[in-house]
Amino acid sequence: MSAIDDLPPLRAVIAEHGLSARKSLGQNFLLDLNLTAKIARQAGDLRGSDVLEIGPGPGGLTRGLLAEGARRVLAVEKDSRCIAALEEVARAYPGRLEVMNADALEIDVAARLTPPIRIVANLPYNVGTELLTRWLDPGHWPPFWSSLTLMFQREVAERIVAAPGTKAYGRLAVLAQWRSDARIVMDLPPEAFTPAPKVRSAVVHLVRRETPRYPADARQLQRVVAAAFGQRRKMLRASLKSLSPNIEEVLSSVGIAPTERAEQLDLSQFCALARALETPK
Template identity: 75%
Template sequence: MAAIDGLPPLREVIKTHDLVAKKQLGQNFLLDLNLTAKIARAAGDLTGSDVLEVGPGPGGLTRGLLAEGARRVLAVEKDPRCLPALAEIAAAYPGRLEVVNEDALKLDAAALLTPPIRIVANLPYNVGTELLIRWLTPAVWPPFWESLTLMFQKEVAERIVAKPRTEHYGRLALLAQWRCDARIVLVLPPEAFTPAPKVHSAVVHLTRLAEPRYPADEAVLGRITAMAFNQRRKMLRSSLKAMGPDIEEKLRAAGIEPTARAEEISLEKFCALAREVAG
């Protein structure tokens, strides 16, 4: 990769710009350019697409995205210390990299991008889940992005792709799979990062669906799943009793046994229940 873009190895970049990763910013730098290129390829064909990257740090993934042919990359970096290193990448790829020194939680990135748009990021651990939920719950669906290729702690990744009757199945799985196809495409050990986190990491690729997988009112579905999984060990007739005195009747109408527990219920059945409650 260094030979392709003529830029120095990432360890040299970090040393030159004195970029010690900050725990309070959720930073863990991925320095192997072969791995960052692999993540970029996992996002699919980037030619003809704008790419939003959050938390580029010293720019390893940024270089991978540009080398893999991204039409344009918008890199949103909160840490001003990383800007000189990113500026060097921008100079090597004239007109294809824009760096914004902003908090991704406060930025309307869609206004700065031209469709088709893909989001690819080694997300800072401290904001990763919050950003994902925002991207999955826009005011209007389909959203501004076509796919998300995101690095999380492995446990969070497993929660996104989890199936019923498994340890990690819960609200995040339902939210992601209601509107997307989701799969883990890469697992990385702690030693791939600097500094090494205490856990494995994983890259999840989510492709948006044109419309939700099953019809349901988003607010009602959200309320039901919140109540069900906040008391996941209880039977649904108990955890959902605040939904109304006829909740057992509605559970049966949706094809759910009132004595079942949240972790046993499929996305399809939860959506059926949301329709019964709303209707």
């Protein structure tokens, strides 16, 4: 399993550095280096790209990214126990790996990377969705990254790619599909990880769109979607009444029946509604 480079197998690395996975950090380690290299390949041709990796742990995916030709990898790891193991990887790939002992939620990494930039990560379960929403809603568009290749619990992955009318369709689907093209590219069973989680996992590949799929103000769209899905069982005339005293008139003006519910609207309708709410009715 260590055929991708001359470094020791990950089980030996974990044993040497005492890297038992910590539930408090959302850690589940992938030990099959052939599998981590396969995940790296889902990001596309990495040659000529800088890569940001969050939560590298003992460095399995890091090694896959470097072996697949990433120009440079910035690995951000909160767990200080993992730094020595990652520094060993850095020495094996001189000048191509920078390791940061930091919390990814608290730092700005864009200045440390050179475009084109790809983000590839087996995200810690406890911060994965928050990081994704930050990358999809950075305050300006296009963002610093060109693609995201991220591992989530299968349930979260399905929410990202969900279609209208399905149980998984919600705020995350609207946000992701408004500004990117998203698809599930890999499935992983629990036994691929140590320790094995109780759920299946999946890798989602998102490619940014240079402009959003439909015109809308980002903040207004967020307000509409949050209100609609915050009370998803209610009709829109009830769930959106806080956004306008004339919400039924606004809905009708863009061809949406006030009796519809949030999961029945597609992305174009949410954007049309956001635009209509910018204009007093």
